[in-house]
Amino acid sequence: MTEQAARRPATQVTAVLRSAGLRVTPQRQLVVEVLQGAGARHLTAEDVYREVSERYPGFNRSTVYRVLDLLTSSGVVSQHRLGGSVAHFELTGAGVHHHLICVDCQHVFDLDGAELRELGRRVQRRTGFAVGQVAVTIEGRCAACRSGASG
Numbered sequence: 157m158t159e160q161a162a163r164r165p166a167t168q169v170t171a172v173l174r175s176a177g178l179r180v181t182p183q184r185q186l187v188v189e190v191l192q193g194a195g196a197r198h199l200t201a202e203d204v205y206r207e208v209s210e211r212y213p214g215f216n217r218s219t220v221y222r223v224l225d226l227l228t229s230s231g232v233v234s235q236h237r238l239g240g241s242v243a244h245f246e247l248t249g250a251g252v253h254h255h256l257i258c259v260d261c262q263h264v265f266d267l268d269g270a271e272l273r274e275l276g277r278r279v280q281r282r283t284g285f286a287v288g289q290v291a292v293t294i295e296g297r298c299a300a301c302r303s304g305a306s307g
């Protein structure tokens with residue numbers, strides 16, 4: 157089950173920023189690095205702020221929010237509102253994929269787009285509806301929560 161979460165390849169942080177037409181600043185680099193380091197995990201702005209300030213204690217919270225806004229509007233980062241009102245952020249390079257949301261710990265995991273491709277084909281066969289992009293959100297309990305960390 158955990159192996160189904162997609163792992164995105166590491167990308168050069170500066171190249172990511174430059175290809176979006178952005179100037180490379182230490183703040184932007186750091187935020188992209190944190191999102192890359194999160195792997196298939198999706199972070200809220202607060203998660204990003206927490207990780208950034210662990211490395212650089214002087215880092216301003218409003219700077220993190222401003223950088224996330226900029227990265228989102230320039231397409232480097234995708235913002236999802238999944239299973240609640242809190243926005244989650246991930247690097248856009250991940251491609252088409254689905255989301256698994258843990259109802260206990262609220263973590264969001266990516267699921268490879270290929271997992272549900274057959275579903276799109278089946279819907280098309282049965283309904284004649286030409287299926288375009290399939291983006292699915294699945295709620296449940298993650299492996300860590302199921303292993304009884306809560307007791």
Ligand SMILES: [Zn+2]
Pocket residue numbers: 258259260261262263297298299300301302
């Ligand atoms: Zn969980």
Ligand SMILES: [Zn+2]
Pocket residue numbers: 198246250253254255265266
């Ligand atoms: Zn995702």
